[in-house]
Amino acid sequence: MPKIRQTGLRGPWSDARYVPTLYHFLGPFDVYDREETLGVELGTWDMNDAAQRAALIRRDITSQYKELGYRHRYMLVQVLKKALQDPAYDFAAILEHDPETTYALPAKWDGMDDPRAFFADIYRLVQQDWRDDLARAAAENPADW
Template identity: 50%
Template sequence: MLIDPGTEQPYIPTPSYFLGGFDIYDREETLGEELEKYDPNDPADREELILKYCLSRKRSYRHRYLLYKCLGESLQDKNYDFQALLEHDPEEYSSLPDGWDEMNCPRSFFEEIFRLAAIEWKEDIHRASLEDQSTW
């Protein structure tokens, strides 16, 4: 089983893993102010946000593959609640920029992540798909 390098626990991603680059907890005055310049409902801003803060995060090709695959499976589920991923949980030590919990269509945001990941991570996804994942 693949291990998460940050936690040393088994790596079992969910679509929420894509939101880590947008976490402004304890960075409201730096990253938070930077992200507030963008509108996640605007297609051009959305693409820039995803490319700059989401897909550029350091991950191994295997982690990228599993994360991409996980998102694809979630997108195939018409009942998957992407809105729930954006809602603020006061019990968690994380938060997204103001207003993100009111995004017009969270599913579209994640569909755009999936589309751009297929392009940006193409080689990594292909490389990992050729391997026997049971050996990870």
Template identity: 45%
Template sequence: MIDPSTGQPYLPTPAYFLGCFDIYDREETLGEELAKFDPNNPTDREILILNYSLSKRWKITHRQKFALYKSLEEALQDGSYDFQALLEHGCQEYSSLPCGWDTMNNPRAFFEDIYRLATTLWADDLKKAETEDQSTWDYI
């Protein structure tokens, strides 16, 4: 699929849901804001997901949501998918998650919650995309 805003291939993975938590060069702003929440606490986790991962500020099309949702669905269906690896910081990368996220107790639960909430919040967009003829979508 082609990302209409960039003209580049859109190949989403579950990691896309974490981009909003990248505090690289924003430790004093976003980092401090996110430090108030514990991603191991189900209540805090839901706030994080609703206010960041699935926020309306995140502008993507219904087709992109569908593709992203489906990539997460596939990962969750794979019992061996390594969600922990998505949280690990690469020394050569210009990104970082909040302190302690790399030792989250149950990364799969975090992504299960994203899926559960996206199923509800994105229901209209997902339904719209699902009813379209996907063979007419712009693909690479």
């Protein structure tokens, strides 16, 4: 997982240090114990279709994550940016199902044709939809957080 320089920023729901990972982008798609409801609904989306991917990202990430503070979103986007800058980064590994965890993505997502494109779409859309907040955070000194 890419690492970014740590700040004193605390989590949005706890006093623990905020350490974002790419998995945070996938939270809205966690179907563990919801396979029969959310899993079925998400299974109708074709993640290999760019238009459907974009619509789902906007519905479940860019519009839902506005509850995070602008600094938290900025740090989260920086982790994604760093991963996308690494041509060898294995985005497919993030989508693989691990039966030992209580985390599960919809069926067939681990077989997505181009996982990098999915994360690149997330990056492109958050850059558009969160533009003002990302610019606000970028203008600040993270050491002051």
